[in-house]
Amino acid sequence: MLEIRPADLSGDAAYKLLCGVVVPRPIAWVSTRSASGVSNLAPFSCFTFVSHRPPMLGVSIGRRPNGLKDTARNIHETQEFVVHIGDETLLDPLHRSGAEFPPEISEADLLGLELVPSKLVAPLRVAKAPIAMECRLHKVVDFGSNQFFAGEIQLFHIREGLAVDNKIDTGRLRPIARLGGPNYATLGEIIGMTPQAEQSSPQKSAVSWG
Numbered sequence: 001m002l003e004i005r006p007a008d009l010s011g012d013a014a015y016k017l018l019c020g021v022v023v024p025r026p027i028a029w030v031s032t033r034s035a036s037g038v039s040n041l042a043p044f045s046c047f048t049f050v051s052h053r054p055p056m057l058g059v060s061i062g063r064r065p066n067g068l069k070d071t072a073r074n075i076h077e078t079q080e081f082v083v084h085i086g087d088e089t090l091l092d093p094l095h096r097s098g099a100e101f102p103p104e105i106s107e108a109d110l111l112g113l114e115l116v117p118s119k120l121v122a123p124l125r126v127a128k129a130p131i132a133m134e135c136r137l138h139k140v141v142d143f144g145s146n147q148f149f150a151g152e153i154q155l156f157h158i159r160e161g162l163a164v165d166n167k168i169d170t171g172r173l174r175p176i177a178r179l180g181g182p183n184y185a186t187l188g189e190i191i192g193m194t195p196q197a198e199q200s201s202p203q204k205s206a207v208s209w210g
Contacts, residue, residue, distance in 0.1 A: 004017070011145060015062075016180065016181075019045075019178075019179075019180045019181070020179070020180030020181075023177075023178075023179045023180065023185075024177030024178065024179060024185045025045040025046070025047065025177055025178045025179075026045070026047050026048070026085070026175065026177060026178075027043050027044070027045050027047065027085075027086060027094065027175075027176060027177065027178050028043070028044045028045075028047035028057070028059045028083045028084075028085075029041065029042075029043050029083070029084040029085070029086050029090075029094055029097070029126065029129065030042055030043070030044060030059060030071050030081050030082070030083055030084075031081065031082045031084065031108070031115070031123045031124060031125060031126065032070070032071050032074035032075055032078065032080070032081045032082075032123050033074060033078060033080070033122050033123040033124070034070070034073075034074050034077065034078075034103065035074075035077045035078065038103065038104055038105075038106055039106045039107075039108055039109075039115060039123065039124050040070045040071055040074055040103070040106070040107060041097050041106070041107040041108045041111075041113070041126070042069070042070070042071050042097055042098060042107065043086075043094050043095070043097060043098050043178075044059050044060070044061060044071070045177075045178035046059065046060035046061075046146070047059050047060070047083075050150055054152050054153070055152070055153040056138060056150055056151060056152050056153065057083055057133065057135060057150070057151050057153060058148055058149065058150045058151075059083070059148070059149050059151075060143070060146045060147070060148045060149075061146060061147055061148075061149060062145055062146045063145060063146070063147070068147075070101075070103045072147055072149070073103075074123075075137055075140075075149055075151075076140070078122060078123075079136060079137040080121040080122055080123055080134075080135065080136055080137065081121070081123055081135050081137070081149075081151060082118055082121065082123045082124070082125045082132055082133065082134050082135065083132070083133045083135060083151070084125065084126050084129035084131065084132045084133075085129065085130060085131040085132075085173070085175055086129060086130075086175070086176055087129075087130050087173060087174045087175060087176065088174045088176055088186055089128070089174075090126075090128060090129065090176075091176050091184060093111045093112075093113055094176070095182070095184070096111055097111060108124075108126065113126055113127075113128070114126070114127040114128065115127065118132075118134045118155075119134065119155055120134050120154045120155050121134045121135070121136065121154060125157065129157075130158070130159040130162060130173055131156070131157065131158055131159070131162070131168075131173070132156075132157040133153045133155070133156055133157070134153065134154045134155040134157075135151030135152060135153055135154060136151060136152055136154055137149065137150075137151050138150045138151055138152045170187065170190065171187070171190060173187075174186065174187055175187060
């Protein structure tokens with residue numbers, strides 16, 4: 001069994017190792033707007049939801065050697081952002097939007113992606129994304145080299161046919177996930193299991209993940 005001490009790793013080496021260990025990761029495709037009105041769009045795979053009441057998302061964004069990334073700076077300045085879930089048809093522009101561009105460049109414009117107005121926040125949203133969530137910043141927490149942005153969802157946009165009784169049909173969504181390096185995964189086989197509540201005995205409470 002290989003043993004690696006974190007103290008022996010450089011920051012880049014630790015990043016690559018963790019990206020290969022924590023897989024697959026959901027991808028937050030985040031649109032923001034600068035204080036001067038420039039739209040920014042970038043993918044982040046250190047992403048999860050952190051609360052369901054109220055519904056809140058969390059995105060961890062690393063710092064550049066010379067300061068904050070455009071997404072982080074824009075959220076600090078405007079307190080708003082939109083998180084999209086991309087499907088297989090959007091893999092190419094999603095991947096390409098992760099390149100480094102000057103702050104005055106709109107990735108969506110460069111990639112030919114149509115943006116449409118959000119309803120409750122200023123940042124625009126990607127028209128073709130199957131899911132978009134308008135968020136307002138709740139809190140920023142520093143964790144070493146990264147800043148963790150927690151945002152409260154103000155409005156869900158969900159493509160027609162993806163949600164029934166507030167449950168997403170993941171097979172129809174066909175989300176993409178991030179692996180280590182420039183590699184991605186599709187959904188693959190969905191394995192259904194009996195809900196824990198149905199397996200529990202009357203004397204025991206059901207187990208709830210998360």
